[in-house]
Amino acid sequence: MSSTPSRARNCLVTGLGPIAAVVAALFVGGLLIAITGSDPWEAYRALFDRAFNGRRAIGETGIYAAPLILGGLAFSVAFRAGMFNVGVEGQLMIGGFAAGLVAALDLGLPAFVHIPLGLLAALVAGGIYGFIPGFLRATRGAHEVITTIMLNYLCFRLLNYLIQKSSGWLPVATQSNGTERAQPEARLPIVFDGTRLHFGFVIAIIAAIVLWYVFARTTLGYKIRTVGLSSGAAAYGGISWKKTIIIAMLLSGAVAGLAGAGEAMGLHGRMYGTPTGYGFTAIAVGLVGRNHPIAIIFSGLLFGALSAGAPGMQSAGVSKEIVSVLQGLIILAVAAFEVAGRIPGIRKFVAPPPSAVGPDRSSDDDSDPDTNTTRPSVAI
């Protein structure tokens, strides 16, 4: 009957919140810039120029956006299952390291074999690194926030160790603090001439579309979403919570690994041992994108543009740290809008009104203590 209009409206309404939040954050950021004595207009224009004005600028935005989109997707896959994966950074680096190693090997293979091999290595390594906290949560009840943070540190130290000590048997370049340079056949091609934008960006877009399909159309996506929203209903529906969160974490880690592969085989041509930081910004990307794969493309581009444009701001006389402040403001604003949506008086302005068929029933009677209480608000 009225399915299409109501779906379109839902889509619009869920999209409006984050957009309004971003506008609000930019406004407050502008005030801050004004307080520091600079012209907000100038600063924003410089930021915009550096991020979008010209082929090269757009390419730079894409370079930053690629790992952020993949990281945001990784975070959202886990989040949809009710898991808060703070370990995207570690999974990204492990995946990137594995890809870097495979890419550096002189296998004498053509590109169309060597590149997928490197990507596969990243998927597997990241997947395993995501599987561990999922498995620990499902079988031992160890909370994933704790274990993923610990695994991040473990990953940093492990990579450092491998880079420093294993030059004999692994293709690592100790003096460069990374893996050895990738073979030319294993380098991800440049997408647009005259830019540094590599194929990793295309991979990110493909991943987003694939994940959108998985969540909207497959039983796996359905199971992950059910488990995330109501573990009681999942059990009733014959969906195993344990199995599902393990799979979700594995998938999350694998996607994070892909982000690392883009760095290792695309941008740098080798994986460095220093933390990228993408894995943490990715959490914001996922949340601002409301954990919707397609929306994450846009929030990834937004955060990518902020990062790419930061030097522009600096040349306009504004500290480039203001960009970190902006990112923080966006996260706060999104969170604020999210919370506001739950206050009945405000809800009607930021969320769809209760339909006329009955009173709005809010309920929190999900009895399973295992359920993460953070309720993602998502739309398919």
Added chain:
Amino acid sequence: MSSVPAPATQSAMAIQMHGIVKRFPGVIANDGIDLDVRRGEIHALLGENGAGKSTLMNVLFGIYAPDEGEILVNEQPVHFSGARQAVEAGLGMVHQHFMLIPRFTVAENVILGSEGKNIVLDRTAASAHVGEIAKAFGLDVEPDAMIGDLPIGLQQRVEILRALYQKCSVLILDEPTALLTPQEVDELYKILHRFRDDGGTIIFITHKLREVAAISDRVTVIRRGKTVGTRVTSETTSADLAELMVGREVLLRVDRPEATPGEPILSLRDVTCVGAHGQTSLDVASLQVRRGEIVGVCGVEGNGQSELVEVLSGLRPALTGTCHLGDTDVTNLGPNDRRSRGLSYIPEDRHGRGLVLDFPLWENTLLGNTERQPFVKRFIINGRRVREITRNLMQRFDVRAPGADVHARNLSGGNQQKLIIARELFRNPDVLLAIQPTRGLDVGAIEFVHRQLVEARDSGKGVLLISFDLDELTDLSDRIVVMFQGRIIAEFMSGAFTRTELGLAMGGRVADEQHAIAS
């Protein structure tokens, strides 16, 4: 339950609400409601879920400002701009969901909001004062007990106590029995009668006809935001009230032809299991349901009913014993494998189990059907087909919603339950487990659910009904078994028992040999 006849009919009015209109965006919650409550009476406010009862009371209590209409308290016009003014005018409200702080003591909760202007709080005095009031009104609560440690029934008393502490003369209770056990309800009634007999006035919001008869002196019925009538309770019947409330004639008794049971379709033999906290919850329990009969499971809550359902549905493993669907041993099968072998299950907890509230209706239709054609083919969901099935079911089962893409959260309880029943009957199961299927529903929806259960029975399915509502059980069941401490201890055939016998059996005593089941 005899209520003392209403006090002198000419007594002054405590509350008068005239032509109250309250609009919300897209909805008129109150559309010209009139309500007159006399001083010293218990006045029931009856209406279906969503009829506008709670809105009206929030208007009275100053939480919402009415768009039109006037309010008089003790025959004086009032314009409350907040709950505090309502409290000062002598109104007290006990909300459906209690407004108590679990980490505070009873006394601390009671004085909250009226703790006085002194900087130092005299806890001892406060506690003593609260204790006095509790005693004076027969509310048996320990002032120094921590709220979080108290059962629901006592927490509610603390709410009442708070109203009394604030010297309220008109007490408003919003669906006060929803969370109480039958014993707690009786206690509540006593407290309310005592308050009334001391000159207090009570507005009792409910959608249950039985409560109106049990507690009220007069009753005002509202339907879709309008007052449809006010009656003296003793001069009306439940059928009249139901008709007023729903707007059409309602069958309060289930029309149930004689059962013709066939072969056994669900058998549980000597099953033992442990509950969530490791306690033995089923203790060598045995049970059989045949095709074409409704078997009711009766017992005081917490005697193993929940575990029984979980074992039957495959959510909880049996430590010993077997479970059969027809001839198939399903003891070690999970929920979906049992579904594909003919089991359907209407769970007790609509919101926590039966539905994912934040899913659209069509995705809720998919719950439990993720391995079944035509819903799913090779891990790909056939969204168009599932939507089509959902719309079909909505039509057949009268689920009122604008479409299959509406979220389950936005449906009333009755419509949510209809959707669950529709989904569970869609598979055309052999066995239907129904746990408290009418809890929290209004009269119209209850009638519908009951009819569905009887129809399922008549089409040759075996129905197992677990309920804590004795009337529902005796009305619907062809056979009633009694659960006590994890065992099935007695069995009664429809019509061949008295309520006393049933009550005794629920307490573990089976007087008559012919009803007893040896274990």
